[in-house]
Amino acid sequence: MIRLVFTIIAGVLLGGVVHLVSVLALPRIASQDAYSRLTPMTKLNAVTPLPLADPNNAPMPFMDPAFALAICRYDLSGGPIKLTVPVSQAYTSVSFYTRNEVAYYAINDRSAGRKVIELDLMTEAQHNELPEDEEVTAADRLIIDSPTATGLIVLKAMAPEPGLMPQAQASLAASSCKVQTDAPVAKQEEPAPAPPPPPAPRGRR
Numbered sequence: 001m002i003r004l005v006f007t008i009i010a011g012v013l014l015g016g017v018v019h020l021v022s023v024l025a026l027p028r029i030a031s032q033d034a035y036s037r038l039t040p041m042t043k044l045n046a047v048t049p050l051p052l053a054d055p056n057n058a059p060m061p062f063m064d065p066a067f068a069l070a071i072c073r074y075d076l077s078g079g080p081i082k083l084t085v086p087v088s089q090a091y092t093s094v095s096f097y098t099r100n101e102v103a104y105y106a107i108n109d110r111s112a113g114r115k116v117i118e119l120d121l122m123t124e125a126q127h128n129e130l131p132e133d134e135e136v137t138a139a140d141r142l143i144i145d146s147p148t149a150t151g152l153i154v155l156k157a158m159a160p161e162p163g164l165m166p167q168a169q170a171s172l173a174a175s176s177c178k179v180q181t182d183a184p185v186a187k188q189e190e191p192a193p194a195p196p197p198p199p200a201p202r203g204r205r
Contacts, residue, residue, distance in 0.1 A: 034101055035073070035152060042073045045081060047155065047175045052165070066160070068168040072153040072177035076146060079179045080122035083153065087115050088171040091158035096121070098148040105144050119144055120180070121153075153177060 042048040049070045053063035063069065074081050085094055093108040094117055107117060119142040127145050155175055157168035 034097070035099055035150075038071055038073060038152065042071050045072070045074055045078075045177060045179050047072050047172065047177045049169060049173055066158060068157045068159060068165060068172050070155040070172040070175060072155070072175075074121065074146075074151055074153060074177065076121070076123050076126065076149045080120050080126055081177060082180045083117070083119050083121055084176040085117040085155055086171045086174050087112070087117060088157040088168050090160050090164070090168070091156075092117065092171065093156045095154045095156075096144065096146070097152045097154065098146070099150045100148075101152075102147075104147055107142075118142070121146055123149060 041050075047070050049068070050063075052068070053065040072081075072083065083094070085092060087109040091109060093106065095103060096105040097103050107119070109117065121144045124145045124147075127143060155172050157171050159165040159168040
């Protein structure tokens with residue numbers, strides 16, 4: 001009887017481990033994930049509006065017909081990204097996903113407290129390369145570290161009424177997502193001080 005109980009417990013634990021590993025590995029092995037599906041219809045490091053939700057042809061799952069959507073498919077290998085999203089009258093949100101569809105940050109117009117959501121997206125290595133004076137001047141600037149060099153930014157603007165959808169789409173169309181051309185240079189090590197000159201030789205008497 002005890003052996004049967006242990007066998008059942010071991011089977012349940014093994015099944016749970018297999019299920020967990022399968023769920024975690026699925027985004028990495030899926031050939032038609034969100035990034036792959038959106039690649040043909042979006043530009044790199046640019047905001048691309050998506051068509052309105054259509055049950056027969058939806059580029060992303062669970063699209064809400066009350067929201068206008070836009071995508072920025074980013075690649076930070078060329079430098080940090082500057083993201084600017086004008087806030088719509090109803091509600092605006094921005095969500096960040098890694099290449100494997102793992103959400104790592106989100107912000108909306110309420111938390112931003114401004115008429116424009118503006119931030120810098122960069123890798124941790126690029127953030128560490130910011131010079132010290134840049135860190136001081138950027139104290140009031142929102143900097144987001146991306147866990148991966150590539151990923152997706154999902155922009156949403158709510159239209160409470162169908163007649164307000166063009167306005168929500170226009171706010172997303174005015175958004176910008178591009179590589180910073182004036183990205184700060186990396187830290188440079190200060191040159192070592194020059195050794196003092198050797199003492200002048202004393203003349204013979």
